[in-house]
Amino acid sequence: MLKGKTALVTGSTSGIGLGIAKALAQQGANIVLNGFGEYESAKTEVMALGVEVDYHGADMSKPDQIEDMMKSAASKFGRVDVLVNNAGIQHVAQVEDFPPEKWDAIIAINLSSAFHTSRHAIPAMREANWGRIINIASAHGLVASAHKSAYVAAKHGVVGLTKSTALELARTGVTCNAICPGWVLTPLVQKQIDARAEKEGISIERAQIDLLGEKQPSLQFTTVEQLAGLAVFLCTPAADQVRGVAWAVDGGWTAQ
Numbered sequence: 001m002l003k004g005k006t007a008l009v010t011g012s013t014s015g016i017g018l019g020i021a022k023a024l025a026q027q028g029a030n031i032v033l034n035g036f037g038e039y040e041s042a043k044t045e046v047m048a049l050g051v052e053v054d055y056h057g058a059d060m061s062k063p064d065q066i067e068d069m070m071k072s073a074a075s076k077f078g079r080v081d082v083l084v085n086n087a088g089i090q091h092v093a094q095v096e097d098f099p100p101e102k103w104d105a106i107i108a109i110n111l112s113s114a115f116h117t118s119r120h121a122i123p124a125m126r127e128a129n130w131g132r133i134i135n136i137a138s139a140h141g142l143v144a145s146a147h148k149s150a151y152v153a154a155k156h157g158v159v160g161l162t163k164s165t166a167l168e169l170a171r172t173g174v175t176c177n178a179i180c181p182g183w184v185l186t187p188l189v190q191k192q193i194d195a196r197a198e199k200e201g202i203s204i205e206r207a208q209i210d211l212l213g214e215k216q217p218s219l220q221f222t223t224v225e226q227l228a229g230l231a232v233f234l235c236t237p238a239a240d241q242v243r244g245v246a247w248a249v250d251g252g253w254t255a256q
């Protein structure tokens, strides 16, 4: 379905981003990977699916590096047809204890980077009259939790950015939507489970069940494959009129 097209996925050396990159590669898209993790192994995994793969190590908190990544992707592959804004970090603390530099980093990486990649990708998408911008927000883009002020603010911002972008592109073949996962067992969440187990003196298994029980009524983690399946669907013609949506995949978290 995506043969001849190029997808750039930020933060795709692990977790959700890598899963989405692999699913888009399975549909034939060439892939630009990005992120700070083990990029050689990520690249090998995606190349095994028979597509061309490039990696750019841009730091999503640095607009000049983002510009370089977008320009280098366009010069290698012609243009970016599918942009997945996925890179993200987390920090947990109450507002009065929240380190300002962590606040700035979360807003830059989780929110502003999506603005910068989008502004560079949109002109060529408009010209081709086809494109997909998929922003990985969160259940925290729709509702809040305590101790996550920067993350919640950034993810609500991503949902707002998604709606504005979708409206600006409404009369073109370019769509913009957000995916809002609940808990997914990736390195980002594993860190929170480990911290909880240590703080409360409980096992990792107990900490996992407690974490799910607080928020996710299904008591099951959302999987990377489920999110990747939705990203692929958003690239199909069936999703041509899905615009500006914030689509929860959260085991019922935000239905409560």
Ligand code: NAD
Pocket: 010, 011, 012, 013, 014, 015, 016, 017, 034, 035, 036, 037, 058, 059, 060, 061, 086, 087, 088, 089, 109, 110, 136, 137, 138, 139, 180, 181, 182, 183, 184, 185, 186, 187, 188, 189
């Ligand atoms: P992860 O830690 O496995 O992946 C994050 C990726 O972002 C990694 O590739 C990392 O190297 C990259 N990254 C971090 N800082 C970066 C920077 N400055 N520049 C470039 N890349 C950077 O986490 P994940 O759980 O796969 O998270 C992916 C996205 O999904 C994030 O936006 C996260 O907020 C969102 N999300 C995750 C969950 C969850 O439960 N895991 C739930 C909702 C939303």
